[in-house]
Amino acid sequence: MDFWVVVAGLIVGVVVGLTGMGGGALMTPILVLIFGVQPMSAVSSDLVAAAVMKPVGSGVHLRRGTVHRGLVGWLAAGSVPGAFGGVLLLRALGSGQSLQDLVSRLLGGALVMTVALLAYRVLRQARAAAPVEEGPTSDIPVRRLATLTVGVVGGLVVGLTSVGSGSLMVVALMALYPRLSPRQLVGTDLVQAVPLVFSAALAHVLFGSVQFGLTTSLIIGSVPGAYLGARISARSSSGLIRGALAVVLVASAAKLLGVSTPLAGVLTAVALAGALGVGWYVRALGRRHAPAAPATAADPDAAAGDVPTPRLREPAAVPR
Numbered sequence: 001m002d003f004w005v006v007v008a009g010l011i012v013g014v015v016v017g018l019t020g021m022g023g024g025a026l027m028t029p030i031l032v033l034i035f036g037v038q039p040m041s042a043v044s045s046d047l048v049a050a051a052v053m054k055p056v057g058s059g060v061h062l063r064r065g066t067v068h069r070g071l072v073g074w075l076a077a078g079s080v081p082g083a084f085g086g087v088l089l090l091r092a093l094g095s096g097q098s099l100q101d102l103v104s105r106l107l108g109g110a111l112v113m114t115v116a117l118l119a120y121r122v123l124r125q126a127r128a129a130a131p132v133e134e135g136p137t138s139d140i141p142v143r144r145l146a147t148l149t150v151g152v153v154g155g156l157v158v159g160l161t162s163v164g165s166g167s168l169m170v171v172a173l174m175a176l177y178p179r180l181s182p183r184q185l186v187g188t189d190l191v192q193a194v195p196l197v198f199s200a201a202l203a204h205v206l207f208g209s210v211q212f213g214l215t216t217s218l219i220i221g222s223v224p225g226a227y228l229g230a231r232i233s234a235r236s237s238s239g240l241i242r243g244a245l246a247v248v249l250v251a252s253a254a255k256l257l258g259v260s261t262p263l264a265g266v267l268t269a270v271a272l273a274g275a276l277g278v279g280w281y282v283r284a285l286g287r288r289h290a291p292a293a294p295a296t297a298a299d300p301d302a303a304a305g306d307v308p309t310p311r312l313r314e315p316a317a318v319p320r
Contacts, residue, residue, distance in 0.1 A: 001217045005035060009221025013053065015245065016166075016222075017229020023050055023222060024162035025114045026245065028107060029252035037214065039103035039256075040090075043162045044208035049218035050162070051194075051201040056226050058191045066187035068137040068180065074144055075169070078151025079158070079196040086159020087203035103161070108256030110163040111249045115271070117171045118246055119278060124174065125182075126282040137188075140179050147176065151196075159200045165193040243275035 012027045024046055031042035058067075093102055150172040157164040170189040173180065180188065204210055250271035254264035 001213055001220070002035075003217075005031075005214060005217035006221040008034070009049070009218040010225040011221075013222035013225020013227075014229035016053070017226045023053065023226075024158070024165065025111060025167060025249060027218065027222070028162050029111065029249075029256065031214070032104065032107070033252060033255055037211070038209070039100050039107060041209040041211050041214070043103060043107070043160075044204035044210040045212075045215040045218065047158075047162045047197060047201045047204050048210055048215045049222055050165070051197045052219050053222045053226055054165075054190070054194050054197050056223060058187075058194055062187075062191065064183075064187070065137075066181075066183045067191045068140060068142075068177075068184060068188045070137075070142045071147060071173070071177070071188050072192045074142055074147040075151040075154075075192040076195045078148040078153075079155030079169075079192070080151075080199040082152040082155025083159040083196055083200035084155075084203045086156040087200060087207055089156075090160055091207050104256050105258075107161045107163065108253040110157060110161040111253035111256070114163060114167040115246050115249050115253070117167050118242060119274070121171050121174065122242065122278060122282060126285045137180075137184060140177060143176055150176070151192075155196055155199070158196060159203060162200070165196050169193065169196075243279055246275050247271045 008030050009027070012023050012030070015026060016023045024043075027049075028039075028042045028046045031037040031046065032039050037045070090099070090103070093099065150169065154164050154169045154172065157168060166189060169192065170185060173185055173189060177185075247268060251264060251268045254267050259267065
């Protein structure tokens with residue numbers, strides 16, 4: 001067991017609890033780039049740890065009724081075999097250093113896709129003039145073929161890279177089911193990720209390169225970190241954390257894809273400028289959609305948009 005891996009797992013768990021993003025997009029690059037773990041072992045160990053961490057928040061949403069169970073079933077019907085097949089495909093593509101290089105490139109590509117989907121999610125939510133009203137999930141019909149396809153593709157990506165159970169699937173759910181409220185979106189995504197990650201983790205235990213000491217360290221740090229992040233999420237701004245995370249993911253993707261250090265610095269600077277630009281745009285839209293100020297006691301008509309009518313002076317009484 002490695003103390004610093006425990007600390008890294010704790011930090012990643014807090015970020016997952018704060019932002020709802022999958023830990024694979026952050027934890028696997030940390031294991032590869034900072035701790036020098038082989039890419040295949042990093043993917044395998046991270047998925048097994050995620051299989052323990054994912055159910056932490058799922059039970060809460062199930063008890064609160066913010067899970068579309070029909071969606072979970074159809075997504076799992078595609079993602080469970082997709083994730084298992086992704087691991088088998090990975091093992092069939094090579095071995096030794098060639099396999100490690102392939103996993104590194106796949107992971108870098110998945111991180112680039114994660115950043116793009118994260119920006120799309122933030123911009124789409126900001127452009128919504130009004131939040132979605134939360135109704136019963138039973139009123140939302142399931143688009144079966146499209147949902148099954150999303151499950152297969154998402155499971156395949158997770159099996160290959162450990163990335164996508166949160167970032168890829170939640171954006172797909174937003175596009176397919178705009179009537180899902182934010183709470184229902186998060187709850188459904190968390191619950192559907194449990195069988196997906198379990199399937200990928202089982203396949204990596206059987207055919208991958210799991211390091212159980214490394215996995216134990218990740219679990220010890222990430223499980224309490226996710227719980228702590230979820231507890232403080234209501235009192236913190238996750239927008240800043242998402243922006244910083246996007247910049248870190250771009251830098252990590254550049255290194256995993258073998259980009260030279262000067263070019264990686266340029267890409268990181270561009271990502272930082274993009275994150276600042278998106279943040280400014282989101283705040284501008286927030287001010288535009290902000291509700292009108294409430295009426296005050298001194299001027300009750302002003303807040304309603306009415307112009308006060310001047311009071312006419314009554315004519316003086318004529319003496320008899």
